[in-house]
Amino acid sequence: MQHVVAGRNYVFLMGIVLDSEGLLSKLLKGGRWIMNKTTKNESVSIVIPAYNEEDTIKGVIIGIDKTLKNAKINYEVIVVNDGSTDNTSRVAKELGVEVIDHPYNKGYGASIKSGIRKALYDVIFLVDADGQHNPNDILEILKYMNEYEMVIGTRKRGSYVPIFRRPGKWILSIVANYLSNSKIPDLNSGFRAIKKKKALEFMNILPNGFSFSTTITLAMLKSAYNVKYAPIAVSKRVGRKSSVNLFKDGLQTLLLIIRVIVLFNPLKVFVPVSIILFVVGFLYALFVLIFLQFHIPSGAILLIISSFIVFFFGILADQISALRRGKE
Numbered sequence: 001m002q003h004v005v006a007g008r009n010y011v012f013l014m015g016i017v018l019d020s021e022g023l024l025s026k027l028l029k030g031g032r033w034i035m036n037k038t039t040k041n042e043s044v045s046i047v048i049p050a051y052n053e054e055d056t057i058k059g060v061i062i063g064i065d066k067t068l069k070n071a072k073i074n075y076e077v078i079v080v081n082d083g084s085t086d087n088t089s090r091v092a093k094e095l096g097v098e099v100i101d102h103p104y105n106k107g108y109g110a111s112i113k114s115g116i117r118k119a120l121y122d123v124i125f126l127v128d129a130d131g132q133h134n135p136n137d138i139l140e141i142l143k144y145m146n147e148y149e150m151v152i153g154t155r156k157r158g159s160y161v162p163i164f165r166r167p168g169k170w171i172l173s174i175v176a177n178y179l180s181n182s183k184i185p186d187l188n189s190g191f192r193a194i195k196k197k198k199a200l201e202f203m204n205i206l207p208n209g210f211s212f213s214t215t216i217t218l219a220m221l222k223s224a225y226n227v228k229y230a231p232i233a234v235s236k237r238v239g240r241k242s243s244v245n246l247f248k249d250g251l252q253t254l255l256l257i258i259r260v261i262v263l264f265n266p267l268k269v270f271v272p273v274s275i276i277l278f279v280v281g282f283l284y285a286l287f288v289l290i291f292l293q294f295h296i297p298s299g300a301i302l303l304i305i306s307s308f309i310v311f312f313f314g315i316l317a318d319q320i321s322a323l324r325r326g327k328e
């Protein structure tokens with residue numbers, strides 16, 4: 001069957017569109033249109049979680065489209081509209097990309113999960129919808145994906161970071177670096193590539209909220225997968241203000257960091273707590289014994305006993321963690 005569109009001839013054959021020059025321009029797969037470039041075997045699914053980003057989503061999609069077309073990379077773009085109350089969904093649909101509409105706001109992590117499940121390709125690339133990232137950096141990250149399971153775009157020195165977030169990010173980084181036993185340059189970067197199979201492996205422990213990026217970073221590191229950090233430039237976000245709450249999301253992230261480490265390396269959490277309880281109890285008992293009266297107070301005994309209980313709980317948790325990893 002032959003049609004003329006915008007002055008050019010197109011032949012439709014078995015769901016494939018061939019233009020008059022005989023070049024494959026689009027391929028219909030899974031009920032949606034995918035930009036197809038046949039000169040390279042690389043394929044990537046771009047997942048963009050978006051909530052009330054009508055001012056920026058068009059520029060983000062156009063920038064990605066231009067970059068990947070010029071690089072002749074096979075790709076699809078999936079925008080996950082997380083219950084937006086503005087025209088985010090309509091703007092994205094007008095550009096011809098795949099749009100997943102959540103009926104209500106589920107959260108940043110839930111949006112990424114929806115995109116990952118829908119993605120066709122093995123390499124998933126996560127991009128924020130706020131216009132902070134340069135689409136050219138996608139190519140810089142993709143070149144490492146043959147060697148690594150996840151590549152994270154980390155902010156270069158001098159990149160934009162809101163001043164009020166810096167103390168919280170610094171504290172979280174210290175805790176995460178200690179618990180994961182590795183240096184993480186950018187704990188919650190939203191600009192990263194990951195193999196779909198690896199992302200699906202941790203889907204049951206990944207949160208629906210803002211801490212998705214932090215959790216999957218720690219999970220990949222503690223499972224000894226190959227993770228690389230690639231420097232990128234980050235600009236000030238465009239459009240609406242960020243919906244991230246410094247105290248609420250910061251505390252939630254801290255608790256999730258502890259939770260993930262307990263899942264993979266419980267002794268990193270239980271042993272320090274046990275030592276602290278023992279030292280405090282011992283010093284308390286020593287102080288009372290020397291300076292106040294010649295007996296050991298019940299409070300000190302309770303602290304020391306608690307330290308042993310916590311330690312053995314840690315041993316038990318470590319054995320359960322080892323059994324779980326063995327089953328996997």
